[in-house]
Amino acid sequence: MATQQTRALGRIAVAPSVIALFLWMIVPLSMTIWFSFLRYNLLDPNPACSLLTPGQLLDEANRCFAGTTNYYYFLTDPAFFKAMRNSLMLVGWVIAISVIGGTLLALLLDQAIYGRNIVRLMIIAPFFVMPTVSALVWKNMMMHPVQGFLAWITKSLGLGAIDWFAHYPMTAIVIMVSWQWLPFATLIILTALQSFDEEQKEAAQMDGTPPLSFFWYMILPHLARPITVVILIETIFLLNVFAEIYVSGSGGRAGNLPYLVYQYGLLSNDIGGASAGGIVAVVLANIVAFFLMRMIGKNLEG
Amino acid sequence: MGTITLRNVRKAFGDAIIIPGADLEIGHGEFVVFVGPSGCGKSTLLRLIAGLEDLTAGEIFIDGQNVSDVPPSKRGLSMVFQSYALYPHMSVRNNIAFGLKMAGMPKDEIEAKVMKAAATLNLTEYLDRKPRQLSGGQRQRVAIGRAIVRQPKGFLFDEPLSNLDAALRVNMRVEIMQLHQDLGATMIYVTHDQVEAMTMADRIVVLNRGVIEQVGSPLELYHRPDSVFVAGFIGSPRMNLMTGVVAAKHKAQTIGVRPEHMAIIPSGGDVDGTILLTEHLGSDSFLHVDGGEAGRLTVRASGDFAGKPGDKVSLKFEPDRIHKFDGSGRAVR
Numbered sequence: 073m074a075t076q077q078t079r080a081l082g083r084i085a086v087a088p089s090v091i092a093l094f095l096w097m098i099v100p101l102s103m104t105i106w107f108s109f110l111r112y113n114l115l116d117p118n119p120a121c122s123l124l125t126p127g128q129l130l131d132e133a134n135r136c137f138a139g140t141t142n143y144y145y146f147l148t149d150p151a152f153f154k155a156m157r158n159s160l161m162l163v164g165w166v167i168a169i170s171v172i173g174g175t176l177l178a179l180l181l182d183q184a185i186y187g188r189n190i191v192r193l194m195i196i197a198p199f200f201v202m203p204t205v206s207a208l209v210w211k212n213m214m215m216h217p218v219q220g221f222l223a224w225i226t227k228s229l230g231l232g233a234i235d236w237f238a239h240y241p242m243t244a245i246v247i248m249v250s251w252q253w254l255p256f257a258t259l260i261i262l263t264a265l266q267s268f269d270e271e272q273k274e275a276a277q278m279d280g281t282p283p284l285s286f287f288w289y290m291i292l293p294h295l296a297r298p299i300t301v302v303i304l305i306e307t308i309f310l311l312n313v314f315a316e317i318y319v320s321g322s323g324g325r326a327g328n329l330p331y332l333v334y335q336y337g338l339l340s341n342d343i344g345g346a347s348a349g350g351i352v353a354v355v356l357a358n359i360v361a362f363f364l365m366r367m368i369g370k371n372l373e374g
Numbered sequence: 375m376g377t378i379t380l381r382n383v384r385k386a387f388g389d390a391i392i393i394p395g396a397d398l399e400i401g402h403g404e405f406v407v408f409v410g411p412s413g414c415g416k417s418t419l420l421r422l423i424a425g426l427e428d429l430t431a432g433e434i435f436i437d438g439q440n441v442s443d444v445p446p447s448k449r450g451l452s453m454v455f456q457s458y459a460l461y462p463h464m465s466v467r468n469n470i471a472f473g474l475k476m477a478g479m480p481k482d483e484i485e486a487k488v489m490k491a492a493a494t495l496n497l498t499e500y501l502d503r504k505p506r507q508l509s510g511g512q513r514q515r516v517a518i519g520r521a522i523v524r525q526p527k528g529f530l531f532d533e534p535l536s537n538l539d540a541a542l543r544v545n546m547r548v549e550i551m552q553l554h555q556d557l558g559a560t561m562i563y564v565t566h567d568q569v570e571a572m573t574m575a576d577r578i579v580v581l582n583r584g585v586i587e588q589v590g591s592p593l594e595l596y597h598r599p600d601s602v603f604v605a606g607f608i609g610s611p612r613m614n615l616m617t618g619v620v621a622a623k624h625k626a627q628t629i630g631v632r633p634e635h636m637a638i639i640p641s642g643g644d645v646d647g648t649i650l651l652t653e654h655l656g657s658d659s660f661l662h663v664d665g666g667e668a669g670r671l672t673v674r675a676s677g678d679f680a681g682k683p684g685d686k687v688s689l690k691f692e693p694d695r696i697h698k699f700d701g702s703g704r705a706v707r
Contacts (some may be wrong), residue, residue, distance in 0.1 A: 271459035274426050275520075279473035280447025295461040320482070 101354075107347035111138040116230060116339035142348035144370045151332055152349075153326055156356070159328040163360075169250040171295060174257025174302070175295065179287075182265045191334040192262075198256040203315035210248045211320045241322035242270070248316050253309075257302045265291070300371040307364060311357050329353045375437045376402050376450075376507075376527035376560035378423060383432035385418055386585075392418045395432070400528075400562065400577075405554050408564045409571040410581035410607070416564045417532055419581070422661050423562065424453050424530050436527060447476075452521035453530040454535065458513045460505040460520075467501040470519045477524075491523040494556075511542045518553070529559035535570065547574060568608055572596070581594035602703040605630045611660060614671045615695070620645065626698035626706055633660065633674040638681075643688035647671065649681050658706040663687060 112135045146152060181192055198206070214221050215236035225235035236244040256260030268291070277288055314330045317323050324330045333353060378400040392415045400406050406641050408416040421427045423434060424448035433442050460469050467488055474484045490499045495515045497705040505513055514534060522530055531550070535543045551574055554561050565571055571578050572592045580587045580595065580603070588600040592608075599605035605613045613630040621629045623644075637643075638661075647665040659679040665671045673689060681687060698706040 091420075150659050258570070269459065273459065274446075275453070275455060275459035275461075277426065278446050278453050279520075279524075280449075280476050281472075282476070285476060289464075290461065291497065296463075371450045 081098065084328060087276055087288045104156045104347045104350050107343055108142050108351050109138060109140070109345075110135045110344045111141070112342075112347075114343060116341075133157075134356040138344055142344045143352070146345055146352060151327075151335075152352075155327055155329045155332040158242065158326055159311060161242060162249065162326075162328055163307055165246045166249045166253055166310050167306050169246070170253045170257040171262070171299055171302060172304065173250070173254050174261050177254070178262040178265050179291075179296075183260055190279060195258055196255045199259075200253050201252065203252065203313075204319050206248060207316040209317035210244070215244055215247075237320055237322055240323075241320075241326040243314075245316055245320070245322055245326045248320070253306055256306070260298045260302050261295060264295055282355055296371045300368045304361075304364060306359060308357075309355075311360070323352055330354070377435075377437055378528060378560060378562070379438075380419075381433045381435070382425070383419070383422060383434060384430045385415075385422055385427060386430045391584065393422070396584075396586050398579065398589065400560060403558045403560055405551075405561045405563065405574060405576045406579060406610045407571040407575035407577075408562065408579045409566065409568055410587075412566055414581040416579075416581045417564075418584075420453075420530050420532055420564045421560060424451055425449050426453075434455050441693060447473075450527040451530055452524050452526040452528075453532065454499075454514075454517045454521050454534045457514070458505075458517040459528050459539075460513060460516055462505055465502050466497060466508070466516050466519075469505065469516055470523050473520065473524050487523050488519075489634075491519045492547075494522070494553075504535045510538050511546060512544055514538065518550070522553070522557065526559065528562065531561065531563040533564055533566070536567075550574070568706075569610060572608070578608075580607060582607075596677040596684065598705070598707075599697060600705050601629055602630070602699045603697070604696055611672045611674075614623035614666075614668075616645075616671075618667055620665075620668045621698075624696060624698055627701040628698060628699040628703070630697040630699065631691045631695060633672045635692045636671070636673045637690045637692070638673065638675055638679075639688050639690050641688045643690035645671070645689045647687060647689065649685045649687060651683060652679070652681065661687070663689065665689070 109240065115265065145164070177195060181188065181195065201209075213219075215223075216234035216235075217223050217238075220233070220236075222236070227233055234240070236247075274288065276290055281289070311328075312330055313328060315335045317326055317328065317331050319335070327335070329349070330353065333349040334344050336342050336349050378398075380398040382579055382618050383393060383396045384391075386536055391472060396419060410416050412476065418427060419594075422429060425441070425444065429442055433440055434703060435441065436449055436451070438467070438702060454582040461472065464472065470488045471484045474487060479487075487503070489498070492501055495518060497512070497515055497519060500508060500512060500516075505516065508516065513673055514537075532549075535546055538546060547570060550561075551629045561569075577589060578595055579589050581592075588595060588604045595604060595608045599608065599613075602615060609632055611633050613632045614636075615628055616628045617628050621627060645663075645665045645668045647668070649661050650664050650670070651662040653660040653662075654677070657677050659675045659677060661673045661675055661679070661681065663671045663673055673687075675681070700706050
């Protein structure tokens with residue numbers, strides 16, 4: 073079917089969208105890379121570039137070449153290691169909670185319970201709540217030490233209130249983000265559960281499989297692929313969590329890499345440093361993605 | 375041992391009554407085939423025996439023991455499913471071994487049994503493959519292997535050959551019959567294909583809308599159908615069923631004559647007609663004849679029958695091969 077001519081025609085036909093997408097991706101990326109090698113500070117338009125770096129003044133915005141200085145400062149900043157640790161903790165915990173909780177919830181929702189459709193809808197709902205809104209709700213209605221719902225519960229039990237964001241900001245963020253991502257995992261895993269072959273279930277019944285063995289030997293292998301998908305997709309999005317940290321004001325202790333980049337760029341007005349941080353974050357995300365694919369990517373084959 | 379007895383077994387899903395009440399005795403080592411058109415309840419009956427469906431009423435006995443409330447795995451029966459229902463992520467070895475493993479059998483004993491089953495079914499070289507790497511016939515064999523390794527009192531087959539192509543189906547049919555002879559175990563086999571039923575069964579149970587129409591050996595059903603339904607269902611091509619004047623001549627509401635029990639004579643037969651079509655199979659020819667009041671009839675003639683469409687023929691029924699039925703469809707003898 074694909075003759076020389078149709079193939080050439082095909083290439084021409086897809087060229088506009090390929091070019092548009094390529095530009096869309098490559099322009100911001102290359103600008104970020106370009107900025108990351110500049111001394112570029114909005115608050116300190118100091119023309120004396122030579123004080124820090126011997127480079128030449130580039131333009132009237134007082135930008136000049138900085139070489140790898142931005143990278144040096146970013147990577148040796150103690151805040152960087154803290155942000156890294158927070159990023160990984162957030163990703164790790166939220167994935168653990170949403171995969172385990174999602175599997176359990178999906179098993180529950182797969183049963184013929186009364187009012188199943190409404191329960192399903194309600195379970196899915198948190199996924200549609202905007203991160204900023206969810207952060208405000210959690211901060212002011214759930215975890216507030218005075219008028220929060222959780223405080224009311226613990227106080228009624230005589231345990232006293234916990235000021236979540238003051239004392240356990242990371243835990244608070246993990247709970248908040250897990251609440252948002254649990255529905256996603258539940259939804260994907262539930263869909264997979266519903267495609268479980270009925271006759272296989274019956275064959276297992278004939279083989280006398282007890283419930284736990286059935287879960288371990290039949291359900292879990294069947295769920296390997298959807299769980300892989302959940303982990304991959306959630307990793308991508310959870311590395312980018314920003315709004316919840318920003319809105320709840322927990323950036324100081326629970327700030328992750330995106331938050332650090334924000335601090336560099338918008339709090340210190342250091343565009344060069346923020347760009348370097350952004351590039352570091354991209355590289356780290358790619359490393360994580362690479363190892364993830366190596367570890368669990370084989371579940372996606374055939 | 376492996377006798378299975380159904381006593382007034384009923385099954386209803388809500389208001390829909392699938393099986394209004396079935397009684398059946400299956401002896402040890404018998405090969406019984408449940409046959410009927412789709413939706414006649416034959417699979418439901420099999421699943422009731424397996425324990426995969428709950429009884430609405432009635433009792434099931436296996437070896438004289440009431441198993442009506444016993445879970446499937448404790449009934450001592452194995453089932454081969456239509457879709458094979460192999461565990462896709464397990465190797466053939468683990469598929470066959472799984473039931474034994476769940477029963478808590480020691481590992482070396484399992485291994486010995488799996489090897490023996492694999493050898494019986496020519497699966498030895500495929501033991502480490504996954505089901506998706508096997509052909510349809512091999513998967514079928516694994517499903518059977520999974521059933522025989524548990525050494526059940528009885529085997530239940532739910533249309534096991536319907537996913538195979540025609541040539542393979544004939545082979546597997548012979549293999550299952552061979553297996554039945556070798557194991558001597560009770561087997562219940564569900565099919566909608568009356569050819570499978572005729573060739574494999576010791577006894578056939580014909581079902582129609584959940585009711586057992588007739589139970590008997592293949593030849594009993596062929597020679598002495600109890601009802602119009604059985605007469606029309608068993609035999610290929612179908613029996614010719616005639617009503618009206620032709621039937622009234624024999625003092626019956628309906629009469630049935632099989633295509634092979636009609637002779638073609640020049641004139642003076644029971645029915646005169648015109649040939650519409652001829653099908654030549656080599657050994658036989660089947661003629662489709664417009665029999666006027668008798669309706670459209672199928673007649674078997676010799677392989678070298680020379681008649682052409684449009685020719686006038688007269689059909690003479692073999693007098694002792696005419697099946698007579700009354701108004702309710704029951705046989706009159």
